[in-house]
Amino acid sequence: MSDTFRRPHDPMVVVRGLTRTYGTGPAPVHALRAVDLEVRAGELVAVVGRSGSGKTTLLNLVGGLDRPDAGTVEVDGTEVTALDDDGRSRLRRDTVAFVFQTFGLMPALTAAENVGVPLRLRRTPAAAREERVALLLDLVGLRDHADQRPGELSGGQQQRVAIARALAGSPRLLIADEPTGQLDAETGLAVMALLRAVVESEGVTAIVATHDPVMMSLADRVLTIADGRVGE
Amino acid sequence: MRTLPRPHGPSVRGRLRTDRGLLVLTAAVVALVTALLAAVGPLTVRTADRAVAASVRDAGTRGAVVATVAQPDSRGPRRRDPGSVERLAGDVESARSRMPRVLAAAVRPGVVSLTSKPLQLTDAGPGRYLRLAYVATASGPPSVTWVDGEAPASSAAPGQEAVVVDAAAPPWPVQVGLSTSAASALGVGAGDQLEVEDEARRSVDVRVSGIFSPVDPDDEAWLAQPGLLSATTGTTEGVVRTSATALVGDASLPDLRIGVPSDDLSEQVSFLPVPEDVTWRGAPALRRAVVGLQSGGQGELTGTGFDTLLDRVLDDALTQVATARGQAQLLLVGLTATALLVLVLGAQLLVRRRAGTLALARERGAGLLGLGLELAVESVLVTAVGTALGLGAVLALLGPEGWTVAPSVVLVVVVVAGLAAPVLGAVEAARATGARRVPANRAARRALVQARATRRLLLEGLVVTAAVLSLLALRQRGVGDGDLAVGSVSTWWALVAALLLVRALPLLVRPALRWARRTSGLSRLVVVARVAEAGTRALPLTVLTVAVAQLVLGVSLAATERAGQEAGARVAVGGDARLRASPEPSLVRTAATVAAAPGVRTAVAARVTDARLSSSSQAVDVRLVVVDAAAWARLLDDSDLPAGSGPARLEGPGRVRALVSGGSAAVGEGAQLRWDDAVVPLDVVGTAPQVEGSAEPVVVVDTRALAGAGTTAPPDTVWATGPGAVEAVRAAAEAGDDVTTYAGVLAQRRAAPLPSALVALAAASALVLLALAALGVVLAATVDAPARRVSAGRLRSLGVPDRTLLTMLTGELLVPVLAGVVAGLVAGATCAAAITGHLGLEVVTGETAPPSLVVPWWVPLAALLVALVVPVLAVREAAAVRRASLARLLRGGGPG
Numbered sequence A: 001m002s003d004t005f006r007r008p009h010d011p012m013v014v015v016r017g018l019t020r021t022y023g024t025g026p027a028p029v030h031a032l033r034a035v036d037l038e039v040r041a042g043e044l045v046a047v048v049g050r051s052g053s054g055k056t057t058l059l060n061l062v063g064g065l066d067r068p069d070a071g072t073v074e075v076d077g078t079e080v081t082a083l084d085d086d087g088r089s090r091l092r093r094d095t096v097a098f099v100f101q102t103f104g105l106m107p108a109l110t111a112a113e114n115v116g117v118p119l120r121l122r123r124t125p126a127a128a129r130e131e132r133v134a135l136l137l138d139l140v141g142l143r144d145h146a147d148q149r150p151g152e153l154s155g156g157q158q159q160r161v162a163i164a165r166a167l168a169g170s171p172r173l174l175i176a177d178e179p180t181g182q183l184d185a186e187t188g189l190a191v192m193a194l195l196r197a198v199v200e201s202e203g204v205t206a207i208v209a210t211h212d213p214v215m216m217s218l219a220d221r222v223l224t225i226a227d228g229r230v231g232e
Numbered sequence B: 001m002r003t004l005p006r007p008h009g010p011s012v013r014g015r016l017r018t019d020r021g022l023l024v025l026t027a028a029v030v031a032l033v034t035a036l037l038a039a040v041g042p043l044t045v046r047t048a049d050r051a052v053a054a055s056v057r058d059a060g061t062r063g064a065v066v067a068t069v070a071q072p073d074s075r076g077p078r079r080r081d082p083g084s085v086e087r088l089a090g091d092v093e094s095a096r097s098r099m100p101r102v103l104a105a106a107v108r109p110g111v112v113s114l115t116s117k118p119l120q121l122t123d124a125g126p127g128r129y130l131r132l133a134y135v136a137t138a139s140g141p142p143s144v145t146w147v148d149g150e151a152p153a154s155s156a157a158p159g160q161e162a163v164v165v166d167a168a169a170p171p172w173p174v175q176v177g178l179s180t181s182a183a184s185a186l187g188v189g190a191g192d193q194l195e196v197e198d199e200a201r202r203s204v205d206v207r208v209s210g211i212f213s214p215v216d217p218d219d220e221a222w223l224a225q226p227g228l229l230s231a232t233t234g235t236t237e238g239v240v241r242t243s244a245t246a247l248v249g250d251a252s253l254p255d256l257r258i259g260v261p262s263d264d265l266s267e268q269v270s271f272l273p274v275p276e277d278v279t280w281r282g283a284p285a286l287r288r289a290v291v292g293l294q295s296g297g298q299g300e301l302t303g304t305g306f307d308t309l310l311d312r313v314l315d316d317a318l319t320q321v322a323t324a325r326g327q328a329q330l331l332l333v334g335l336t337a338t339a340l341l342v343l344v345l346g347a348q349l350l351v352r353r354r355a356g357t358l359a360l361a362r363e364r365g366a367g368l369l370g371l372g373l374e375l376a377v378e379s380v381l382v383t384a385v386g387t388a389l390g391l392g393a394v395l396a397l398l399g400p401e402g403w404t405v406a407p408s409v410v411l412v413v414v415v416v417a418g419l420a421a422p423v424l425g426a427v428e429a430a431r432a433t434g435a436r437r438v439p440a441n442r443a444a445r446r447a448l449v450q451a452r453a454t455r456r457l458l459l460e461g462l463v464v465t466a467a468v469l470s471l472l473a474l475r476q477r478g479v480g481d482g483d484l485a486v487g488s489v490s491t492w493w494a495l496v497a498a499l500l501l502v503r504a505l506p507l508l509v510r511p512a513l514r515w516a517r518r519t520s521g522l523s524r525l526v527v528v529a530r531v532a533e534a535g536t537r538a539l540p541l542t543v544l545t546v547a548v549a550q551l552v553l554g555v556s557l558a559a560t561e562r563a564g565q566e567a568g569a570r571v572a573v574g575g576d577a578r579l580r581a582s583p584e585p586s587l588v589r590t591a592a593t594v595a596a597a598p599g600v601r602t603a604v605a606a607r608v609t610d611a612r613l614s615s616s617s618q619a620v621d622v623r624l625v626v627v628d629a630a631a632w633a634r635l636l637d638d639s640d641l642p643a644g645s646g647p648a649r650l651e652g653p654g655r656v657r658a659l660v661s662g663g664s665a666a667v668g669e670g671a672q673l674r675w676d677d678a679v680v681p682l683d684v685v686g687t688a689p690q691v692e693g694s695a696e697p698v699v700v701v702d703t704r705a706l707a708g709a710g711t712t713a714p715p716d717t718v719w720a721t722g723p724g725a726v727e728a729v730r731a732a733a734e735a736g737d738d739v740t741t742y743a744g745v746l747a748q749r750r751a752a753p754l755p756s757a758l759v760a761l762a763a764a765s766a767l768v769l770l771a772l773a774a775l776g777v778v779l780a781a782t783v784d785a786p787a788r789r790v791s792a793g794r795l796r797s798l799g800v801p802d803r804t805l806l807t808m809l810t811g812e813l814l815v816p817v818l819a820g821v822v823a824g825l826v827a828g829a830t831c832a833a834a835i836t837g838h839l840g841l842e843v844v845t846g847e848t849a850p851p852s853l854v855v856p857w858w859v860p861l862a863a864l865l866v867a868l869v870v871p872v873l874a875v876r877e878a879a880a881v882r883r884a885s886l887a888r889l890l891r892g893g894g895p896g
């Protein structure tokens, strides 16, 4: 593992020359063109840009869900772009957590069980796990819905469960791609406020791709992405 | 009138393309099942024909139809009739013409015989008897070679052929020939003039013209009078009695008619059935003809009466065939039911895959009828192709003869295969659009749930009732041909087991879920939660349970039948090998020699004979076994033969102790054994085992005990066990002795048409059931594959390692399969135990009591072969999950 004695304001994410091109034919799509950026620990960064501008591509590469054509990504001192499948699996388990636009919950498990999945993955003892799950459900305001399945919850509730689950494993980096995309304005607002709050309380770093001006106002920093290039 | 909506051609074609694999599979199942059902018809008819023919063949002369022709009055002067031979041939013709046409067509040309009663030789010593017999087939008397003297000639001087003999004249001489065996048994030779007289002490003048040996001892003519070729020696009331038959020829036949008082003569025409001409389908008509012929009462009117056991032979054969067909039906009904369930499962999968398109089409305003029709077009197409393939294959393999498809059964398969998809599809489409009509009102929702629960209870009640009724029917009337109520008994009980499983599995999953929640592992929670969500569906569980239950039943029936044949063969022989000779004290030494031979473990000499057992209240014919109790006990022990109460009880002081089977309780006090002229009081100390498949009660006494009571019974039998027994017994046998081996009897029973066909059917249906069960597992897995892939992909995005994912997929797929297999095993074994006693297996194996159930140890392993599909599926699904790009997860498209 990498150096564990990192100071709080060291960069959590360092991206250098990141390039991703889809397709090789006569009309390749240059989704990212040599992007450089840094995100400091504890920061909440909003990535904004029109649809098709490359937000998702960037987040995928940072989280190790995809591989770049060129460039490097370093998360918490680990070079993500150099990891093999197992390494990236471990990265997702230990360091990075995702919040998906479509929530990505397990339909067969209850809200509490969904939140407990990352803890079970590390074989956290049952008592400690239950305690943390209860805490997180409290945090996202779903204490009374612990035993409901995703199918029995509203979209906003499901996304809150997803956020609780993302936080359960105490990740260093939270990646959320348009987390409010499928929610109505009011619910979206609540979810965004929740994200802002947990970044403070849990001390995680977050990168959130969004269209939403409210999210931009809540972010520490806003990165604009256009035509595969990033600017402040 | 509204015109029917027309199916949309391009979308039908498009669906045919996308679901090609599934449709081909459906067609294959339809083809397999129609082929099987279509083949069963002609195959069972062939088997039944062979079985009936074999029964008739095995019955031998017992199956002959014998006409007895009344003889003219004997008083007064008798005229010698030179046309006697032609007259007998005429009697054959007239007997045949009296038979119903179906019977006449199924018998060989008649064998006529004119036979005297046994006449006693009075010249030297008592106990020698001679019959005079003339026998002829259509081609005349049997050919013989004269080894001494010459053929019997006419006793009439030339020109005197039609002489009239006065009643007071001395007996008219009759020239006869004797077989070498008869001549030596009676101690007479060529040229001897014998002093003989009948029961009424009327003299007959018999002159032995020569001694012959038969050219063909198997000639039908000899069968009519076996005594012509071999003399028999027996003991009646303590006196040795030798009987033989003398041959009268064409030339001396007129002399027989006047030389022997006509009330001492009997004329019979014997017609042996041609086994190959007696078919199963023709047997009932033939049997009716035989019964009608015997009860016709025409004997008094025409002077010709008919007598035969052929009706009983046919009866037995028909019962055997009906029983075997009933047993086969048990397997076929289960097979068909399983196939139908698989077809419905396939249709369900098809419809589920199309749920989206169907709902869409419905929302766009397509009528349910139109949707159903569109789906029907392809399923009818698929079914037609499958049916044509199946029937075509059978036609090609078996040919057009014997073509008797059971149309109703094939029809059921075709209808279910053709309608399942359209009906389920229409229901699915209706539900998709009707979903929003779920009542908002809580009471109305509860009513809906209650209605559903009531429907389910009703269905379960129906299945349980059917199961109970069919079991009662089986217990009441046993299996029978075409008796579907009884034939479906195992299927119903398998369905009951499946219903139980469907009810029980959720109840079992609940505590498992509670346990998994409490623990810290992830896999077990995911597996149990997924099983709770998707693994308790009724149809896949039912397919597995029914298939495995029928598999267990079929295999157990075959194994039980084979074990029954082994036990039956061993009892029939009495050991590994048996020597049967004429009673002779020296056989005790022979037994000792056999016992000392290499590879022989035990050998014992015994007397097996007919006797009577009487008490103050009754008397019965019994099979008497006189044997060295201690030696016999060792033999029984060594060969797993039934021992009854055990020969050990036979030894002891006091009266002669006996084991008595069948009705021993009724004999009770004052039992007496009557054998020869001896009367031996018995002390019944236990139950005798079955000996040599005797139908009569068996009485066993110890040799020394019987000798102690003053009666000696020289042995006529040696039983031996051990790998060298056959060889040793063969070596010890002398000419004329009979050697029977366990292996020989068993092979004969195994090769019999009905048992071998049943075993083959059980094996074939076991394989098909395994394939159907595996197919059911694959289909059920495919139904759920999308949901499983979604959850696996999501877990992967959380960093669950691939190995853990594979474990989860395997566990999730395996649990319902194991549940179904276990339920099927239990159901099959229980059902087999409950019904084997009522299936009439003994009718087919040739035992006297139902064989005890054998469930082979490897049956669970065979059933678990189905579970082998699971790892294959899991590996494939895990690979698919791995291939799916995780990058698509963030895009909201989900994995895959």
Ligand SMILES: Nc1ncnc2c1ncn2[C@@H]1O[C@H](COP(=O)(O)OP(=O)(O)O)[C@@H](O)[C@H]1O
Binding pocket: A022, A023, A029, A030, A031, A049, A050, A051, A052, A053, A054, A055, A056, A057, A058
């Ligand atoms: N798998 C892919 N194959 C080809 N082109 C893709 C693929 N994924 C994304 N793209 C293209 O790359 C560009 C960036 O896409 P994306 O990162 O999804 O943008 P955003 O998330 O900002 O909408 C778009 O033009 C999109 O069409």
Ligand SMILES: [Mg+2]
Binding pocket: A052, A055, A056, A057, A177, B891
């Ligand atoms: Mg995007």
